[in-house]
Amino acid sequence: GENVEQHPSTLSVQEGDSAVIKCTYSDSASNYFPWYKQELGKRPQLIIDIRSNVGEKKDQRIAVTLNKTAKHFSLHITETQPEDSAVYFCAASPNTGNQFYFGTGTSLTVIP
Amino acid sequence: GAGVSQSPRYKVTKRGQDVALRCDPISGHVSLYWYRQALGQGPEFLTYFNYEAQQDKSGLPNDRFSAERPEGSISTLTIQRTEQRDSAMYRCASSLRRTQETQYFGPGTRLLVL
Numbered sequence: 001g002e003n004v005e006q007h008p009s010t011l012s013v014q015e016g017d018s019a020v021i022k023c024t025y026s027d028s029a030s031n032y033f034p035w036y037k038q039e040l041g042k043r044p045q046l047i048i049d050i051r052s053n054v055g056e057k058k059d060q061r062i063a064v065t066l067n068k069t070a071k072h073f074s075l076h077i078t079e080t081q082p083e084d085s086a087v088y089f090c091a092a093s094p095n096t097g098n099q100f101y102f103g104t105g106t107s108l109t110v111i112p
Numbered sequence: 113g114a115g116v117s118q119s120p121r122y123k124v125t126k127r128g129q130d131v132a133l134r135c136d137p138i139s140g141h142v143s144l145y146w147y148r149q150a151l152g153q154g155p156e157f158l159t160y161f162n163y164e165a166q167q168d169k170s171g172l173p174n175d176r177f178s179a180e181r182p183e184g185s186i187s188t189l190t191i192q193r194t195e196q197r198d199s200a201m202y203r204c205a206s207s208l209r210r211t212q213e214t215q216y217f218g219p220g221t222r223l224l225v226l
Contacts, residue, residue, distance in 0.1 A: 001170065006154075032212035043203070043217040044155065051212075089154045093212045097168050099145060100215065102154030 002027040004092050006103030013080050014111050021106045023090035024072045030092040033066060033073050034100065038087045047088075048075070080110045114138070116218035118204050124224045125194055133189045133221045135204030144187050145205040145215060146179055155203055155217075161187060162210045194225045 003026040013019050025033075031052035036044035050057045050064045050073065057064050061080075066073040077084055087107050091100040117136045125131050137144050143162050147155035157171040163184040172178070176194075181187040191198055201222050205215040 004154075034214070043219055045217070046214045049214070091154075095212075097160070098143060098207065098210065098212045099157045099160050099168060099171075100147075100155070101157060102147075105152070105154050 002030055002092055002094060002101040004090060004101050004103040006090050006106060008106060009104065010107045010109075012109045012111060015080060015082060017080055019075075019077045019080055019084070019108055019110075021075045021088055021090070021108075022072060023074070023092075023103050024070075025092040025101075026071065027092070027094055028071065029094045029096060030101075031095045032093040032098075033064070034091050034093070035064060035075050036089045036091065036102075038089065038105075040086075044089060077108075080108075082110050082112050084108060085110045116204055116206050116216050118202075118218040118221050120221060121219060122222045122224075124226065126226050127195060128193055130190065130192045131194055131223065133191075133202050133223070135187045135189070135206075135218060137185065137187070137204070137206030138208075138216055141206035141208050141216075142184075142210050143207045143215075144181055145207075146187070146189050147203045147205065149201040149203055149220070151201075158189070191223075194223075196225050199223055199225045 034049035038044040063076045090103045145160040146158040149155045159169040161181040176192045201220040203220040204218040
């Protein structure tokens with residue numbers, strides 16, 4: 001089955017700086033890669049996703065890049081704000097189904 | 113509109129008892145997923161349904177775990193003869209179509225097996 005690895009497990013940045021979270025996947029059949037944000041005690045919520053037919057996608061301060069050859073994808077948050085503090089999960093979904101395989105999460109702290 | 117709901121929100125049970133966890137997806141959502149989330153970890157895929165048909169149950173840990181969605185709406189995850197290692201947050205999610213797209217998560221059921 002699919003194995004998704006995520007780094008780093010914790011990340012602290014100063015407000016206004018950028019944050020980068022990286023993930024790798026093992027199954028070359030995976031072709032959909034969502035990112036979820038989970039605030040303390042809340043349910044995970046989608047923040048951005050990317051499909052394997054594109055290399056980059058942006059939504060305001062958030063961007064995701066995908067390298068299919070290397071089987072890795074990254075989340076970039078620019079101009080971080082304290083409300084960006086949360087746990088972020090990457091996931092991969094195979095083209096044979098629509099379930100998600102999640103990484104282990106990155107706890108992001110934005111220091112005011 | 114109403115999001116995904118789950119019940120109970122908390123369940124404490126004794127080892128060896130059976131438990132049934134309920135998920136009520138967003139109305140009209142075709143696909144329904146079950147995940148298990150240990151503290152400090154990402155959701156772990158268990159099984160999913162398109163309408164009432166179970167598509168993949170490869171993530172179920174063993175045969176004590178089963179799930180059903182008989183009418184293509186509400187789903188129940190049943191754990192028989194619970195063990196302490198079953199303690200976790202069990203989350204349900206749903207998506208509108210049978211495709212790779214946004215999954216909307218429920219609040220989860222926190223299961224504690226004593």
